[in-house]
Amino acid sequence: MPGLRKQIFLGTFISSKSRQELQYLHDAAVCVDSHGKIVKVDVDCTSAELIDDRLLNKLGWEKSEVDVHVAKPGQFFFPGFIDSHVHAPQYPNVGIFGKTTLLDWLEKYTFPLESSLKDLAKARRVYTACIRRTLANGTTTAAYYATIDVDATNLLADLCLSLGQRALVGRVCMDNQDICLDYYRDESAEASLEKTLQTIQHVRDIDPSFELVSPILTPRFAPSCTSESMRGLAKIQRDMDLPVQTHISENKGEIALVAKMYPESSSYAAVYDDHGLLTPRTILAHAVHISEDEARLIAKRKSKVAHCPCSNSVLTSGAARVRWMWDRDITVGLGTDMGAGYSPSILEAARQTALVSRHVAMGIDEADPEHERSKLTIEEALYLGTRGGAAVVGLEGRVGGFEEGMEWDVQLIGLGDVNEEGFPADIDVDGGNVDMFGWESWEERIAKWVYNGDDRNTKKVWVKGRLVHSRR
């Protein structure tokens, strides 16, 4: 990524201090070097003069080599969102699921579309739309499932790199001849592993140190794989130290199927563990119905969970228990899980996380303290979408906040202001459905953004210092 100018960002910076608390830095400056790295965070920077006098001197930077970005009043910088579970090829199907649940949804809607993306022109169209749309919604990193097709998967990696989205890109392994449909499966375990290696090599060719795009090993889920392919992927994982992603315990029918297929394993989580796939770099999507034993095993292996509330609700899969998983030391992030999840937005996932947590609470007696504890706050939902997700995809400490040494994966948020007559203060700017009256505290501004915000409020998006999306 050559040729980036040095940048200084001035204004309000909001990020998660902890799960429970947001940190508000007002009148602050964040200085980003030509590699997109945050090299200095300075508070109490109220004017451009201060920068001339103090910051530039401290940094040893010349004024001529620096671009200064000043947030407008009311705007704020916020860490880019991490989508820790998303199927790029399913993007055109968002919202289309009827009354299906997981297994019939896969056969009716998902496999036909995924299979059709071996047509590379179609794949380019769908993947471009998906990346652009998620970037516009503030997603700076995505853990993508592609399809079984090597060329189309490689194309997805190319497009992430050229459009500037940080991504983990996985060719989907599904080689179980008894379960997978004839028209959409790998020929054999051997072929599955060979094709996986081809994609890994391709990513290494285009981004040698996996700076922006990384391969990720992607056994679709236990039913669609053979023991042989899972063991082979686990070996690749150990040899190359790569991340892994798969699904777990989304739906009761799926769980019963896994129990029937793998009677020798003591649980769904144990199936992955018995095949060497439960690693600290493993992302498990859903985990809606996992048992105490499974939670203990997942925590012990330091595997991570991608919570996908939109998907879990529309497919009637269940209501995942985030607090319960946190209590058991499991690291959790958010996933849109498009196309079962209907929305490209992690902000929507955060909103639905708060709502689903209340449905979890409704299932617990009000006298039980767990009732109240189950409810997640806005702060907690935003933590899941930023720092939580960063930890899930292995980028903890690199993205998700504004600390020195982190990379500038950030969105600039602007909300709509209402003038004294009740009309939009600036008719040239679409502030979306968020109407600020001016008396709101910063905490209330955040609450109104989380509950009514959309991509119109994401004014600019940067990844590794590079501006990858902007709008009025």
Place this chain on the structure above:
Amino acid sequence: MPGLRKQIFLGTFISSKSRQELQYLHDAAVCVDSHGKIVKVDVDCTSAELIDDRLLNKLGWEKSEVDVHVAKPGQFFFPGFIDSHVHAPQYPNVGIFGKTTLLDWLEKYTFPLESSLKDLAKARRVYTACIRRTLANGTTTAAYYATIDVDATNLLADLCLSLGQRALVGRVCMDNQDICLDYYRDESAEASLEKTLQTIQHVRDIDPSFELVSPILTPRFAPSCTSESMRGLAKIQRDMDLPVQTHISENKGEIALVAKMYPESSSYAAVYDDHGLLTPRTILAHAVHISEDEARLIAKRKSKVAHCPCSNSVLTSGAARVRWMWDRDITVGLGTDMGAGYSPSILEAARQTALVSRHVAMGIDEADPEHERSKLTIEEALYLGTRGGAAVVGLEGRVGGFEEGMEWDVQLIGLGDVNEEGFPADIDVDGGNVDMFGWESWEERIAKWVYNGDDRNTKKVWVKGRLVHSRR
């Protein structure tokens, strides 16, 4: 409403044929007279020539007195949404609720804001923003709660009339000195009734036959009223044949409070019935926890229910059982219930209706047929937001569809098209988050609109034939 020109609308018209089914009229013409009434629906109108030759002759209209509106390819006309439960003064608080539930939320967030709107400049600002925002989201009719203040309530009625939104506007009655806070309550039952009559008279002055704006009697909920004020309102209802709106069985703490306050009544619903307020013109918001007996009583009295899924989820009130109420012959519509409900959009309420129905299903064993039956389809959710809501607010047969004799309360919907490269086909039009690839069926177009649509897809809104909102 003088001076409207005759209008002919050409294109695709989609509306609810029944709860289960949408009707798609393609290449159709809908003719609207100068009173905003649909006088002719003609299918098979593929060109402007056809209108010249046939329609105008049939109608006896001169070409010069008619405006013709042609929907662009892919666009469609859809009935305006009915918001059957919304608190206009709470609009600035959308999304602000923390971890509160009903009773503490009222005291912490709601009453201070409502009370402050006795400042008429503030009321004008808030109400204007609320009406504009709901119109922009396609809400052509709203059943509004205002505040206890007569002047501010009358102002809300004035603004609905001038901005062109069909509305039921209620001054809130809350005269129970034991429950209501000193700073925000009516002085006495007598004062409460007198002020209610003042608002009724005001609406009669500005819209004598309640063509666009109607008063609605509004005992806030049983706890905040005295028996005397409720009986007085019931008498006004009978004398003037006016609609009534109140809340019922939203939250368990509230239900316990009502049981304690009205030990002589056999249930919460019975409290209203015993005071003469359970009428065919009564809108009951929420009804989350009503019993079989209460459902039977509500159905017998032909009272209606406003389902408010966003609000019920965020306040952890519960998951209302729409299918269960339908099975018991209760008429149901949708409400945003702002500001507990976080969204101004009935499309969002429809989306959440589908999701909440799946959480209802999750609470029922999968082997029980009621599990599957509980899940509401997109068609059913849209029915609730249009024809269902129309029946709830007493406008059945007048709005909510495209039949001859109905009034033209309609929105024009346009979705975003993706070009062959995966970019927006028209960069001058913001199609929102709905990306159409061109291969979708009409049913899939509707699904994608319901799940990702927002006000950007509502291109124009008419009420009673008058264009009240438009955007690119």
